[in-house]
Amino acid sequence: GAVVSQHPSRVICKSGTSVKIECRSLDFQATTMFWYRQFPKQSLMLMATSNEGSKATYEQGVEKDKFLINHASLTLSTLTVTSAHPEDSSFYICSASPSGALHYEQYFGPGTRLTVT
Amino acid sequence: GNSVTQMEGPVTLSEEAFLTINCTYTATGYPSLFWYVQYPGEGLQLLLKATKADDKGSNKGFEATYRKETTSFHLEKGSVQVSDSAVYFCALRGYNNNDMRFGAGTRLTVKP
Numbered sequence: 001g002a003v004v005s006q007h008p009s010r011v012i013c014k015s016g017t018s019v020k021i022e023c024r025s026l027d028f029q030a031t032t033m034f035w036y037r038q039f040p041k042q043s044l045m046l047m048a049t050s051n052e053g054s055k056a057t058y059e060q061g062v063e064k065d066k067f068l069i070n071h072a073s074l075t076l077s078t079l080t081v082t083s084a085h086p087e088d089s090s091f092y093i094c095s096a097s098p099s100g101a102l103h104y105e106q107y108f109g110p111g112t113r114l115t116v117t
Numbered sequence: 118g119n120s121v122t123q124m125e126g127p128v129t130l131s132e133e134a135f136l137t138i139n140c141t142y143t144a145t146g147y148p149s150l151f152w153y154v155q156y157p158g159e160g161l162q163l164l165l166k167a168t169k170a171d172d173k174g175s176n177k178g179f180e181a182t183y184r185k186e187t188t189s190f191h192l193e194k195g196s197v198q199v200s201d202s203a204v205y206f207c208a209l210r211g212y213n214n215n216d217m218r219f220g221a222g223t224r225l226t227v228k229p
Contacts, residue, residue: 043219093160110160
């Protein structure tokens with residue numbers, strides 16, 4: 001149980017276009033999902049916390065108009081990278097926290113590698 | 118704020134060698150501590166966890182003990198295998214936070 005999927009696993013897009021990444025909790029409901037960004041050979045950096053039915057909370061320095069997050073249901077959160085630039089190329093990982101979890105467990109998706117050309 | 122510091126890599130070991138990856142943390146309250154493993158091209162997988170002081174997490178031969186007195190959560194394995202080659206992340210979750218703080222990761226390479 002507690003499986004989180006991401007789609008797509010890899011995407012290549014041209015500079016100036018927008019890309020949507022989906023994060024799904026497959027066998028549980030998640031009131032809260034998290035979006036992380038990982039640069040090569042570096043750790044994960046939390047970008048934003050996605051709450052079902054409300055606006056996402058962004059970490060300092062993350063542009064909310066560039067990284068649009070929508071958590072429309074208890075099993076789906078999407079991250080849209082708008083007007084992508086090569087510096088947005090990165091590995092994006094989501095995690096989901098089961099609703100009502102006593103200790104706020106998080107389960108991670110396999111990641112999406114974005115390359116902007 | 119909360120933070121995690123882990124041993125810098127890369128670490129290269131021969132098969133069957135003993136592994137230690139150091140991890141220390143700074144936190145308020147009573148954090149939960151985790152070790153995650155990331156294989157090439159994949160996301161993070163939970164390796165083990167400990168939710169209170171003196172707890173020992175263990176999985177697949179790996180162990181780590183939550184030491185409050187030294188604010189540490191060092192990862193150990195008695196005999197590593199080539200298949201253990203990956204990047205290992207120490208992480209902390211605050212008691213009343215829904216987010217995680219990760220260490221920088223330690224790349225382990227095990228040679229036959």
